[in-house]
Every structure is written in C-alpha cells, then in structure tokens.
Amino acid sequence: MARHVIGIDLGTTNCAISWRDLEEGSGDVVSIPQLTAPGTVEERRLLPSFIYLAQEGEFPPGALALPWDKRPAYATGEFARAHGAKVVTRLVASAKSWLSHTNIDRTGALLPWQAPPEVERISPVEASARYLKHLVESWKASLQKDSDAEEIILTVPASFDAAARELTMQAAGQAGLQNVTLLEEPQAALYAWLEKIGDGFRKQVKVGDVILVVDVGGGTTDFSLIAVTEQNGDLQLTRMAVGDHILLGGDNMDLTLAHHLAQGKNLDAWQFTALTYGCREAKELLFADPKLKKAPISIPGRGSALIGATIKAELTRDDLGRILVDGFIPKAGVTELPRTARRTGLTQVGLPYAQDPGITRHLGAFLARQSRIAEGKAFVHPTAILFNGGVFKAAILKQRLVEVINDWLSRDGGSPVRELEGADLDLAVARGAVHYAWVRHGHGIRIRGGTARAYYVGVEPAMPSVPGFDPPIKALCVAPFGMEEGTKADVPPQEFALVVGEPTVFRFFASSVRREDRVGDMIDDAARNEEFEEVAPIETTLSGESGKLVPVNLQAAVTEVGTLELRCLEKEGGGRWKLEMNVRTKDG
Amino acid sequence: MAQIAFWDRMKMAWRVLISAEFAGEVTEGLELRATARAKKAAPPERVHASGLMLLAAFQREGRLIDFLQQDAGGYSDEEIGAAARVVHGGCRKTLAQFFDLVPAAQTAEGAPMTVPTGFDPERIRLTGNVSGKPPFKGTLKHHGWIVTGVRMPSISETLDPRVITPAEVELP
Numbered sequence: 001m002a003r004h005v006i007g008i009d010l011g012t013t014n015c016a017i018s019w020r021d022l023e024e025g026s027g028d029v030v031s032i033p034q035l036t037a038p039g040t041v042e043e044r045r046l047l048p049s050f051i052y053l054a055q056e057g058e059f060p061p062g063a064l065a066l067p068w069d070k071r072p073a074y075a076t077g078e079f080a081r082a083h084g085a086k087v088v089t090r091l092v093a094s095a096k097s098w099l100s101h102t103n104i105d106r107t108g109a110l111l112p113w114q115a116p117p118e119v120e121r122i123s124p125v126e127a128s129a130r131y132l133k134h135l136v137e138s139w140k141a142s143l144q145k146d147s148d149a150e151e152i153i154l155t156v157p158a159s160f161d162a163a164a165r166e167l168t169m170q171a172a173g174q175a176g177l178q179n180v181t182l183l184e185e186p187q188a189a190l191y192a193w194l195e196k197i198g199d200g201f202r203k204q205v206k207v208g209d210v211i212l213v214v215d216v217g218g219g220t221t222d223f224s225l226i227a228v229t230e231q232n233g234d235l236q237l238t239r240m241a242v243g244d245h246i247l248l249g250g251d252n253m254d255l256t257l258a259h260h261l262a263q264g265k266n267l268d269a270w271q272f273t274a275l276t277y278g279c280r281e282a283k284e285l286l287f288a289d290p291k292l293k294k295a296p297i298s299i300p301g302r303g304s305a306l307i308g309a310t311i312k313a314e315l316t317r318d319d320l321g322r323i324l325v326d327g328f329i330p331k332a333g334v335t336e337l338p339r340t341a342r343r344t345g346l347t348q349v350g351l352p353y354a355q356d357p358g359i360t361r362h363l364g365a366f367l368a369r370q371s372r373i374a375e376g377k378a379f380v381h382p383t384a385i386l387f388n389g390g391v392f393k394a395a396i397l398k399q400r401l402v403e404v405i406n407d408w409l410s411r412d413g414g415s416p417v418r419e420l421e422g423a424d425l426d427l428a429v430a431r432g433a434v435h436y437a438w439v440r441h442g443h444g445i446r447i448r449g450g451t452a453r454a455y456y457v458g459v460e461p462a463m464p465s466v467p468g469f470d471p472p473i474k475a476l477c478v479a480p481f482g483m484e485e486g487t488k489a490d491v492p493p494q495e496f497a498l499v500v501g502e503p504t505v506f507r508f509f510a511s512s513v514r515r516e517d518r519v520g521d522m523i524d525d526a527a528r529n530e531e532f533e534e535v536a537p538i539e540t541t542l543s544g545e546s547g548k549l550v551p552v553n554l555q556a557a558v559t560e561v562g563t564l565e566l567r568c569l570e571k572e573g574g575g576r577w578k579l580e581m582n583v584r585t586k587d588g
Numbered sequence: 589m590a591q592i593a594f595w596d597r598m599k600m601a602w603r604v605l606i607s608a609e610f611a612g613e614v615t616e617g618l619e620l621r622a623t624a625r626a627k628k629a630a631p632p633e634r635v636h637a638s639g640l641m642l643l644a645a646f647q648r649e650g651r652l653i654d655f656l657q658q659d660a661g662g663y664s665d666e667e668i669g670a671a672a673r674v675v676h677g678g679c680r681k682t683l684a685q686f687f688d689l690v691p692a693a694q695t696a697e698g699a700p701m702t703v704p705t706g707f708d709p710e711r712i713r714l715t716g717n718v719s720g721k722p723p724f725k726g727t728l729k730h731h732g733w734i735v736t737g738v739r740m741p742s743i744s745e746t747l748d749p750r751v752i753t754p755a756e757v758e759l760p
Contacts, residue, residue: 033742036645036648036741037644037645037648038744038747039743039744039746039747040641040644040645040741040742040743040744041741041742041743042685042739042741043739060746060747061746062744062746062747063744063746063747065744067742086756086758281677296670296673298670298671298673298674298677300651300671300674302756304654304657304658305654305658306651306654306655306658306671306674306675307655307658307660307663307667307668307670307671308663308667308671309671310667310670310671310673310674311670312670
C-alpha cells in the first residue's frame with residue numbers, strides 16, 4: 001500500500017498542497033516556502049500561481065534562491081505576484097485558464113502573453129509544471145527527509161475537456177511527478193465535506209438527493225451535480241453532470257469593485273493593483289461585520305512620501321450590494337441565458353473570459369441544459385447545495401444564490417435546497433484530494449460517474465463540395481457519457497481507412513448533455529447542433545508507406561488516471577496507433 | 589591570517605621540525621583562531637541582520653520607514669490618518685505572520701488583579717505605591733504582551749541586509 005499520498009489543488013490564482021501518511025494517519029496542509037522579497041523565503045499556506053521571469057542582472061546573484069534551487073531564473077508565488085504588478089510584461093499569470101483555451105497552441109511558449117520579444121516566454125504547460133514542482137519540493141522540505149510521494153492526486157476543473165486533462169498530465173510529467181491521478185475539483189470539495197462529516201453523512205443526505213456543487217475559484221466557476229443513489233442497501237454517489245468552462249471568479253469581483261472606485265482618480269497600474277487588494281480586504285471586512293456601513297481603503301503613492309500622497313477611497317455597503325451581489329448573483333430566471341456580447345470581426349486572441357458576470361444565469365443555463373436528467377421538470381432540481389471557493393466566505397453571496405435557486409424551484413413545484421456546511425473554503429480541494437486517495441484504497445464512499453462528456457469523431461460525408469457551404473459533419477460516438485476509468489470501448493466496425501505516412505486530422509466533438517448515445521452511434525450535422533461543442537482536433541501520423549490506405553477500427557479508453565485515449569487498430573494486421581489530441585490549434 | 593608573536597614562532601618552528609603531529613595541532617589552532625577572529629569581525633549589519641530584516645518587512649508590507657521618516661508636522665490629521673491605515677494594515681499582517689502574541693496577564697484591563705507571592709517580575713511590573721510583601725491587590729493597567737511563537741523568514745546570506753528597500757526606477 002502506498003504510504004505517502006499528496007493532494008494538489010492547482011488553481012488559477014492560488015495553489016495548495018495537502019498530504020497524509022496512510023500508515024500513521026498523520027499529515028495536513030503543507031506550508032509552502034516561497035520568496036516574499038529578494039533573498040527572503042517565508043512559508044505560506046497558499047502559493048499564488050504567478051511566475052516572474054527575471055531579467056539577467058535584475059536581482060543580485062542568489063536573490064531568487066529557494067531551499068531546493070540555488071539559482072532559479074524566475075520567482076514563483078508571493079514575490080512574483082507583488083513584483084509582477086510593477087513589471088507586467090514579465091509576469092506569467094492564469095496559466096491554468098490558458099490550458100483550456102482551444103484557439104491557441106497550448107504547448108507553445110506564449111506566456112507572458114504581452115511580453116516584449118526579448119523575454120523568453122514559457123508555455124502554459126511549463127508554467128503549470130513549475131508550480132507543481134514547487135509544491136512537491138515544499139512537501140519534501142516539510143518532511144525533512146528524502147521521501148517520494150507514492151501517489152499524487154491532482155485536481156482539475158470538472159469542466160476541463162479531454163485535451164486540457166491530457167495537458168495537465170503532461171505538466172505533471174514535466175515536473176517529474178509519478179503516479180498521478182486526476183480528480184475533478186467539485187468532487188474534491190465534496191470529498192472534503194464527506195471526510196469532515198464522517199459517519200454523520202447518512203443523516204445529512206438520503207437516497208434521491210441531488211447535490212449541486214458550486215465552486216467559484218479565483219478565476220473559474222465550476223458546477224457539478226452529484227446524485228445520491230442506493231445499491232444493495234449501500235448509499236452511492238454518482239456525478240451526473242458538469243458545467244461548461246466559465247472564466248469568471250473571485251478576481252473578477254475585486255476588479256469590478258476596483259474599477260468602480262478608481263473612477264475620477266488618477267492611478268497608475270501599480271496603484272490600481274493596490275486598490276484591487278484593498279477592495280478585497282474592505283469587502284471581507286464589510287461581509288464579516290453586517291453593522292459596518294462602509295470600509296475605508298488607502299492607496300499609497302509610489303514615492304517615499306506617504307502622508308499627503310495617500311489616496312483615499314471608500315467601499316460602501318451599497319456598492320457591495322449593487323456591484324457584487326446584484327452584478328454577480330443577479331435575480332434571474334432559470335431560463336434566462338447568459339448574455340454574449342457581439343464580437344467584432346477582428347478579436348484579439350486572449351483568454352475567452354465569460355462575457356456575462358451573472359453566475360446565476362450561467363447556473364440556470366447549466367441546470368436547464370441538463371433536461372435529460374430533469375425528470376420532466378423544466379430544469380434539474382437540486383435538493384442540496386455545497387459551496388466551495390474563497391468567494392463564499394461572504395455569507396451574503398451564498399444567501400443570494402440559495403434565494404435565487406429556491407425561487408426557481410418554487411416556481412417549478414420543487415422544495416427548497418438545503419446547504420451542506422462545507423469545510424475550509426480555501427483548502428477543501430487539496431484536503432479532499434488527499435481523502436480521495438484514502439478512498440481509492442478502499443475506505444469510505446467513492447463518487448462514481450466516469451467521463452462527464454460523450455466524445456465524437458467528426459466524419460465528413462462523401463458529397464460534392466459547394467463553395468461557401470460547410471458540408472454537414474456527422475459525429476460518430478467513440479466514448480459514451482459516463483465511461484468509467486480503466487475501461488475501453490470498441491467502436492463497431494465502420495469503413496475507416498487511414499492514410500499512412502502523412503498526418504491525418506480528425507475533427508473532434510464533445511457533449512456534456514447527450515447521455516443516450518452509444519458507441520458507434522452516428523449523429524447528423526454535429527457542427528450546427530447546440531448540444532455539441534467542437535474541441536481540439538485529434539491528429540496522428542501513422543508510420544508506413546506514404547499515401548497508402550490502411551483499414552482500421554477505432555477504440556476509446558479512459559485511463560486509470562482519468563484521461564481519454566483514442567487508438568486505431570489495424571483491421572488486418574497488428575498495427576496499433578494512439579491518436580493524439582492536437583492542442584495546438586482548433587482549426588489546424 | 590592569524591598573527592603569532594615572533595618568539596612563539598621561533599619556539600614552534602623547532603617543535604614543528606621535531607614532531608609532525610605538533611605541526612597538525614598548530615595549523616588547526618591557527619584555523620580556529622582565524623574563525624574566531626572572523627566571527628568577532630562580523631560587520632554589525634550581519635550581527636543584526638534579523639532586526640534589519642524586520643524593518644524591511646514592515647517597510648515592504650506597511651511602508652513603516654516611509655511613514656516614520658516623513659515629517660508629519662504640516663499635514664492634517666485626516667492625511668496622517670489615511671497614511672496610517674496603510675501602515676497599520678500592512679504591519680499588522682506582517683506582525684501576525686511572524687509572531688504569535690498573547691497578553692501577559694489574562695485579566696481585563698481596569699479590573700482588580702491579585703499579584704501572588706513569588707510572581708514573575710519579568711512578566712509583571714508593579715507601579716504606584718510599591719511597598720510590603722506579596723500577595724498584592726491592585727488594578728491591571730496594561731495587560732502586557734508575550735510572544736508565544738516566532739516564524740521569521742529565512743534570509744539569504746549573500747544579500748546586504750542594510751538595504752531596507754531599493755531605489756525604484758521605472759523604465760518607459
């Protein structure tokens with residue numbers, strides 16, 4: 001049995017790591033040594049997910065040293081974030097969001113996105129690998145003896161598609177991590193809750209319950225639905241559905257407040273960052289004490305004069321209610337779709353941030369989209385709700401969300417949801433990941449569910465091409481919804497022939513709602529069907545005589561670690577090829 | 589290199605010639621003296637590096653040095669108040685990160701308190717009409733502060749701790 005297991009929450013803006021000795025039962029959240037200033041190493045519970053790519057000679061020799069790396073060329077964590085606010089062109093941020101960005105070469109060196117040419121950029125995968133290495137080294141340093149983790153649970157957003165999961169595994173590989181298993185973040189949050197609640201679990205939930213996990217991190221919002229069922233008298237948890245990838249989180253809230261307060265003030269970029277942090281603190285102050293009407297914020301000047309050069313701002317409870325509560329958790333109908341702004345012809349390629357900040361509208365769309373499991377109702381009725389993410393330290397945001405959901409439920413003839421009291425909102429994911437490792441060793445209850453999407457290969461029908469008209473693409477189901485880890489599915493024989501000796505590209509589709517499709521089903525006109533989303537294409541070059549056609553069968557497998565693999569098996573012969581998810585460009 | 593008096597050197601030269609073992613002792617002795625001298629000669633900023641580091645941290649997080657170095661004379665209370673918030677917020681965070689602080693006396697300030705026989709004069713200071721023998725009955729004026737935990741950052745030996753904060757030059 002594995003002895004040391006570690007759980008890693010690789011977040012968009014903060015990372016955390018937890019560990020446990022399965023034999024002794026010891027272990028906890030690991031304190032992470034990181035630079036807080038040149039030459040100063042301090043321990044923090046969170047590692048801000050930022051990398052500062054230093055210029056040669058910018059800092060004295062050894063100033064960026066860490067206990068496990070004497071001469072790194074970059075800084076990670078607290079100092080990277082603080083100094084990067086003054087040198088934005090050398091700051092790598094939000095690498096995780098770039099991992100799931102389909103319109104860009106995600107293995108290419110593209111961060112910092114707006115760096116001048118002489119900065120040696122790194123890929124989102126490399127950035128993630130550096131965070132992972134930092135976290136694992138921190139754990140090793142905390143043990144004070146050389147030891148390797150036998151098992152690592154790495155969490156990803158439930159909304160990460162197959163390609164983003166594959167890239168996360170690639171980052172783990174680059175960091176030198178072994179025996180890595182992926183776990184969806186909302187599930188990790190529920191595992192943390194299960195661990196905290198212990199045997200009381202059976203009193204808190206019953207068969208027929210549908211638990212909605214709302215996870216709002218720094219940069220992403222993630223929804224999952226988990227059903228409580230029964231088999232042979234035992235309670236079971238099944239993850240039924242996950243939401244789309246929404247780039248919207250707590251950071252957006254602080255930024256919105258800062259933009260509001262910055263009106264009429266002449267602030268430089270650094271002062272604006274200071275104002276953003278000030279807003280976060282003022283917000284927490286107001287949320288913590290309902291009697292306070294307003295909270296002051298001071299923005300220092302850059303120079304050594306502090307008195308007289310400090311700009312004052314004030315966050316009022318009114319602002320908070322209007323901007324945060326009404327702006328991010330608006331009272332919206334369940335069928336009100338998230339607004340999408342019209343894009344101009346030439347859009348700069350950046351992160352595809354959510355255009356509608358209304359979390360309730362995204363949630364409504366998610367619940368209504370999952371009509372297949374709504375049992376005849378207008379939308380899926382959750383019976384319980386679990387919150388995760390630092391944003392929900394503000395009880396008022398939770399209350400509003402519950403209020404909106406209950407309004408939807410009462411209009412549709414349902415009963416109100418109840419809140420499951422969660423664990424630590426910042427550290428639950430890392431803690432839950434470690435608990436999951438324990439569960440994998442046969443203790444406690446495991447959440448089942450398999451893949452949260454069905455996957456399809458695009459097949460172009462044989463028809464004459466018409467200029468200006470996209471031929472309708474058929475989608476061939478290769479992996480059904482809910483395919484379990486460690487299983488594989490053979491696609492029934494089709495007339496597939498692969499060209500060998502040159503790259504072959506398949507279009508690739510996913511659906512988070514079509515749970516009835518079986519392997520081998522062919523669906524017409526996928527590209528224009530809203531239930532499908534086109535994901536990164538898959539590509540392979542089969543070795544062999546160039547231009548020769550080889551008849552093949554397709555096979556899909558969900559690996560034990562939670563990634564999807566597609567293989568081509570030669571019909572008459574022993575040839576086997578793995579199809580790689582092409583993460584470079586969507587239309588490549 | 590450590591200095592040895594001339595006559596001592598002469599005597600040793602003879603013994604070194606006679607005994608190789610003694611030669612080893614001499615070199616060792618010299619090395620020890622060299623390290624002792626190096627220690628003695630450590631520059632003051634090295635000796636007080638942790639104090640300087642604390643200043644740097646208070647400046648970094650709470651602009652304490654900027655605040656104290658500025659002449660507050662010509663400013664209004666409101667301006668000083670706005671600046672003090674920056675100092676208070678930042679230094680308070682740093683203080684909590686580095687130290688765990690608890691009151692030295694658990695009684696509420698202003699409440700009566702008995703000072704027992706054999707009290708710890710380091711933790712309790714008597715004021716007012718100090719005479720007679722404990723136990724004393726008095727009123728707690730200030731509850732005192734005790735540090736129960738210290739988590740100072742580790743600082744690089746290669747950097748000059750005298751640099752509390754560097755000059756900042758912004759490039760266009």
